[in-house]
Amino acid sequence: MAKTFSVSGQHYLFDVQTFAQVVLTAGGDEFHYALYDRTTQGVIDDVVSGKSDLGVIFQTTETADDLNAALAAAGLEFHELIRSAPRVALPASHPMVNADKLTLDAMADYPYIYFDQGDDAPESFFEEALATVPRAKTIACTDRASLSELIVALNGYTVTSGILVGISDGASLKTVPLDTDVQLYLGYVTRQGAQLSELEQRFVEKLEKNLEKYARF
Structure with a gap:
C-alpha cells in the first residue's frame, strides 16, 4: 500500500x-x-x-x-x-541591518511586506506579529519567494520569527530583534x-x- x-x-x-x-x-x-x-x-x-x-x-x-x-x-x-521572539527581516544591505534592536517606528520610512490573508480574515489570522500596527507603506503578497524578493528589491522589511531565513542560506535577508514584549x-x-x-x-x-x-x- x-x-x-x-x-x-x-x-x-x-x-x-x-x-x-x-x-x-x-x-x-x-x-x-x-x-x-x-x-x-x-x-x-x-x-x-x-x-x-x-x-x-x-x-x-x-x-x-x-x-x-x-x-x-x-x-x-x-x-x-x-x-520565540519576533524579529525584523530586512535585506543584508539595509542601513538598519546592524542595529542591536529595532522598533516599528524606526522602520516607518520603509515598505512593510506581509502575507495577504484575504479581505475577511480576522486580525488574529495574520502571520506577522504586530500586524495591526498602522503603517503608511504596505505591500501584500501571497507567496514566500515573492515576499523575500520584494523585501530585497524595495529595501523593505517584514516581522517574522527569524526562522523565516534561519534554515535557508540567509544570504539575502538578515534579522534583527524587534523591541517588543510580544x-x-x-x-x-x-x-x-x-x-x-x-x-x-x-x-x-x-x-x-x-x-x-x-x-x-
Missing part, C-alpha cells in the same frame, strides 16, 4: 525543511505526499476536511485567545512546540483528540528539533 502524508502550513521555511527530512527518511516504493502553503484559514480548512493530516501555524501573545477560539469552533486544537508560539494543529500516525509523529518530533535549533530570542 502506498504511503500517504500531507501537511498545510503558513509561509515558513521550517515546515518545508522538516517535511523534506521526514519524507526522505520514510522512503518506500510507492508514496503520495503533499505540502501546501496556505493562509491561516486555508490551513484550518485543509485539516478540517482531511486534505492535510497536520497544520503548521504560529500564534502570538496578542492573537492566541482568538485564534484558539476559531480553532475550537472548527473542531481543531493547537499544540505549542516552542516560543512572544510567538510556534506549533501544529490537529483535529481535536486525533492520534498521530507514525509519519505524523516523526514530523512533529523533527519540527520541534528544527525549531529549537533555529529559534531566536
Whole structure:
C-alpha cells in the first residue's frame, strides 16, 4: 500500500525543511505526499476536511485567545512546540541591518511586506506579529519567494520569527530583534483528540528539533 502524508502550513521555511527530512527518511516504493502553503484559514480548512493530516501555524501573545477560539469552533486544537521572539527581516544591505534592536517606528520610512490573508480574515489570522500596527507603506503578497524578493528589491522589511531565513542560506535577508514584549508560539494543529500516525509523529518530533535549533530570542 502506498504511503500517504500531507501537511498545510503558513509561509515558513521550517515546515518545508522538516517535511523534506521526514519524507526522505520514510522512503518506500510507492508514496503520495503533499505540502501546501496556505493562509491561516486555508490551513484550518485543509485539516478540517482531511486534505492535510497536520497544520503548521504560529500564534502570538496578542492573537492566541482568538485564534484558539476559531480553532475550537472548527473542531481543531493547537499544540505549542516552542516560543520565540519576533524579529525584523530586512535585506543584508539595509542601513538598519546592524542595529542591536529595532522598533516599528524606526522602520516607518520603509515598505512593510506581509502575507495577504484575504479581505475577511480576522486580525488574529495574520502571520506577522504586530500586524495591526498602522503603517503608511504596505505591500501584500501571497507567496514566500515573492515576499523575500520584494523585501530585497524595495529595501523593505517584514516581522517574522527569524526562522523565516534561519534554515535557508540567509544570504539575502538578515534579522534583527524587534523591541517588543510580544512572544510567538510556534506549533501544529490537529483535529481535536486525533492520534498521530507514525509519519505524523516523526514530523512533529523533527519540527520541534528544527525549531529549537533555529529559534531566536
